[in-house]
Amino acid sequence: MRRPRLAVLALIAAMLPANPAPTLAQAPVELTAAEKRAVLLAAYPEALSAEAGSDIVFKDGTRLPFDDGRGAKDFDMLLAEPDIEDMFAIRYPRGPAGAPPALNADPGRIRNEAFFKKMYGDCTKGEVARNLADVVWLPKRSGAKVRVTRINGVAERLAAASRELDALPDRFAKYLVPVAGTYNCRPIAGTTRVSAHGYGVAIDIAIGHAHYWRWAKAGSAYAYRNEVPAEIVAIFEKHGFIWGGKWYHYDTMHFEYRPEILAAGR
Numbered sequence: 081m082r083r084p085r086l087a088v089l090a091l092i093a094a095m096l097p098a099n100p101a102p103t104l105a106q107a108p109v110e111l112t113a114a115e116k117r118a119v120l121l122a123a124y125p126e127a128l129s130a131e132a133g134s135d136i137v138f139k140d141g142t143r144l145p146f147d148d149g150r151g152a153k154d155f156d157m158l159l160a161e162p163d164i165e166d167m168f169a170i171r172y173p174r175g176p177a178g179a180p181p182a183l184n185a186d187p188g189r190i191r192n193e194a195f196f197k198k199m200y201g202d203c204t205k206g207e208v209a210r211n212l213a214d215v216v217w218l219p220k221r222s223g224a225k226v227r228v229t230r231i232n233g234v235a236e237r238l239a240a241a242s243r244e245l246d247a248l249p250d251r252f253a254k255y256l257v258p259v260a261g262t263y264n265c266r267p268i269a270g271t272t273r274v275s276a277h278g279y280g281v282a283i284d285i286a287i288g289h290a291h292y293w294r295w296a297k298a299g300s301a302y303a304y305r306n307e308v309p310a311e312i313v314a315i316f317e318k319h320g321f322i323w324g325g326k327w328y329h330y331d332t333m334h335f336e337y338r339p340e341i342l343a344a345g346r
């Protein structure tokens with residue numbers, strides 16, 4: 081059964097970070113390609129222009145293909161050579177984390193590099209650094225300055241999240257201070273792909289309380305571990321940041337600005 085198109089678009093509008101989190105119980109309906117494009121446009125209104133045909137069009141006229149026409153890809157290919165549509169291949173579970181993520185359920189780890197480099201720049205050429213802005217991390221509890229991009233309002237959104245995190249009760253402070261890091265022009269460990277930190281859209285927290293799949297013993301599956309409280313995750317999600325603790329290849333200190341992944345979530 082397909083949900084009527086208008087209802088889906090209304091749902092998408094309600095899920096964007098400026099609005100309160102939806103309370104609607106949803107069936108896991110797959111989004112159509114047109115709906116995914118609509119999600120992307122609504123998530124990045126400063127960067128993207130109205131869709132034209134099958135391409136994603138930027139405000140300066142640059143066009144990138146939404147679908148590379150290569151059909152279904154296995155998990156390794158989704159990570160290594162995704163098109164823009166492939167970024168929506170795995171749906172993000174909004175709200176409190178339930179069971180540990182299923183095998184290879186990594187919503188948001190699939191990033192089309194051309195799309196991110198067009199929006200935020202290529203950090204190896206100094207293009208990302210020139211758009212970085214200071215954000216005061218937890219003004220009352222820390223006051224440290226962290227640097228993220230101002231593009232797409234990321235710095236403002238992180239500042240808003242930071243103020244809300246600062247207002248949490250004292251028992252949360254140990255997960256938030258000190259902050260672990262934001263902008264860093266580096267590849268993802270074990271790959272040649274640029275990390276989300278290289279686009280200035282990511283922040284790591286909870287030094288000393290973090291768990292990472294690469295630190296786990298690989299057996300038949302990586303044993304999921306997490307200490308980061310749901311209250312912290314909820315504040316980041318409210319402001320458009322997804323959490324690496326909802327990945328099978330978990331990275332529980334990691335948050336990154338991905339409003340399209342949240343809006344297309346379930």
Ligand SMILES: [Zn+2]
Nearest residue numbers: 282283284334
């Ligand atoms: Zn990180």
